[in-house]
Amino acid sequence: MVVKLNKGNALKKSNTTESIEYVQNESNITVINAIGYEYNEDLHIYQSLIDDFNQFSKETNLNITIYLNLFTRHNATLENKSGFLYTQETYLKKKSNLYDIYFYDSVYTPQLGSYFIDLSQYLSKEHINIYNEKIIFEVCYLNNKLVGLPVTLDFSVLFSNTSILNKYNKKIPTTWDELLNTTKYIKEQEKILNNNNDLIIYNGLFPENEVGTCSLYEFIYSYRNSENSTFPVVRSQETVNALEMIKTLKDEVSSDQTFLNVDELIYENLFSNNENALFLKYWKTIPEVLNEIEDLKKIYYFSISTDKSLLGLIIFIIIIIILIVMISSTSLLFIKRFYPFISFLPRDFWFLIILGSIILMFRALTEYGKVSLILCHSKPLLLSIGITFNLVPILYKLIEYLNKPMNGNGGNGGNGTLNMFNFKNNDDDENINNNSFTILDNNNNKQIKSLK
Structure with missing residues (x-):
């Protein structure tokens, strides 16, 4: 999650009684309005940060108060972060001064970053260096501009049911091969000993949102050559191995519903031409999948160069x-x-x-x-x-x-129609200046109209 600072001063009613009294008692208070989104309002960290700052501001007489306008599933019709992204972008496009600080997911930095100020012009290098250099460079910079600061970091974890592992004298796996062997063994034993076919062996966590995309990138990243290696390129053997392992886990220890435990899987719209998910049916080969992934990342254009195509x-x-x-x-x-x-x-x-x-x-x-x-x-x-x-x-x-009014006095019985006509050049062959022509009625040999 990234925070962006803007300029503006819109005063709104605060969620906390303390900040209401504080704003009312001080007429010279500078009010900063923040906007954020959280699906579950009980799990966000924004209000805690803002309350700490407001308390610090009160104790040090900064005369600044921040108000948080938090969008949730209960007070807004937004279904997800994508809907909130549209709301934020609408405010920014209109250059609205309603909000001064924007909390947003870092995956939307390319879409929102162009509207934000360059914080490096307002913050000292010492302050910027407080943050992890790698993280701030990857998620907060756009076109060499510092458009935000990191607020929270999300980590995905693999939950292991130690009671079941201990039951079969198995250790927590540290590699995907170990996880595959362990889960296959436990699945077979549960079916033989307890007739248990409902045990969730492994859920891939590939919903149709940024979580599914993150899961895919994490899986591919785990197949890099070494801990210090960079992210594998799309057409590398490491990516091929990762995709094959995802398929193997789905086929051998999981199921269609369990493998994608929430929402529809992201690959339905991206890779399978609206068929079932790619890694469910797996109708396509690895090279075909890599081609489609690369197509999504590239912007193609025509070129007169014959290096790739004529x-x-x-x-x-x-x-x-x-x-x-x-x-x-x-x-x-x-x-x-x-x-x-x-x-x-x-x-x-x-x-x-x-x-x-x-x-x-x-x-x-x-x-x-x-x-x-x-x-x-x-x-x-x-x-x-x-x-x-x-x-x-x-x-x-x-x-x-x-x-132009119609002329009813034509040839052929006075009905105003022409059965046949031809063109006659009014000029001689050697001197064509006005390009005029005469339409003749061949039935009555009368001049009908002169054209220029």
Whole structure:
């Protein structure tokens, strides 16, 4: 859990009577409002920290009081931390001064960190060095900015039922292989001696939230080569061994329901195309799983480089050819024999349509190169401009047509219809200036309309 400090001053009613009296008795008190979330309000540490600070502030005359606004399952409709994340991000996007301190899970630092101030500009190095250097560097820094400070650390533990272990003269396992052998033996003995098939041998703890993700990372991390080794890369043999052991534990000593004892497992949506969890059915091979994990971590883009694929270069060549054809098509607007086919719109409008089509093709080129803020913003901009240039001429012609009254005095019995017509160039072949044409009714050989 990380805390972030902001500026602001919104006074709210406190949860504790002591702090209420303290705020009321001192008119020059600076009130700092904090916001946090805890599913179980009886297990959080925030209020204890704040009460200690408020007491210290009172004793040393700091004239500062912190009020905690704690979101829980009882006072808010938020189902989990993800819902609270949305609430916090909404306040931050609106640049609200309602809250000054934000307690949040460190896994959301990439999403929230950009809204926070750089604490290294306000705190001394001596104060920052109080915290564990490795922890604060991994969870509190974003783009070389200190966006928070660690408040609590969560540790996952493996609970061992010593009474059952002692019953079968087994020790607490220290490796996954020992755990597998121990649990297999106890499971078989319980079934033979006590006809007990309901014993929970091992629960994987892989719910569909950050807890499941943490369990997976912890399992893979436990398979590193040595204690001082870094986290194994996704395609390493260590990762393969870890995934195979997870499957073995599930198949041999656990069950579908027990292996994922709470919620739906995280792999259902991430790795299995909405089938049952990957490590339940395990329809895919280890290389396929690693590919999908890597796909989730990477941001792909097109490139004209042929190092990994020819697809990017092929599509790029096709786009360039289409652009050349589009640009060359403007020459058709100046060829006399095509005038009857383009007289529907003024020449300027045809240029506008071609320009819109070219812009839409340039929109496809924004998929090339690494993702950047400029490229992301240019995509909808080019799309909007291109479609607008394409549709405006047609819309103009439609409006012009709807606003022009119909002429009922036509040929062929006076019903205003033309059975056949042709175009006649009003200019000679050598001097084409005004590009005017006359529509002739072939039935009555009468001039119907002159076009320019």
